[in-house]
Amino acid sequence: MHGAFVGVARDALTISDAKKVLTSYKSSRNTVRQFCGRCGSPISWDRKGYENIYVCLGLIDGAAKPAKTKNIHTKDKGAYYAID
DSSP: OOSOEEEEEGGGOOOTTHHHHEEEEEOSSSEEEEEETTTOOEEEEEETTOSEEEEEGGGOOSOOOOOOOOOOOGGGOOTTOOOO
């Protein structure tokens, strides 16, 4: 799954009408992914042993201010990206 996802503490995450709309898929032994049951858009992924649930950043209401951590695989970046 490709996209901007942010880790959210399990006890801090609330998804309205989740049972009516979301579809879950166990993509591996330790990972469950959730999608919109109407359009198929990715919503989140949850991996056994991880502290957070990872949610598509564009779906979070309110002032989300995720911390920038690091860029990886910068050796293979496109020439049009300016990465410090």
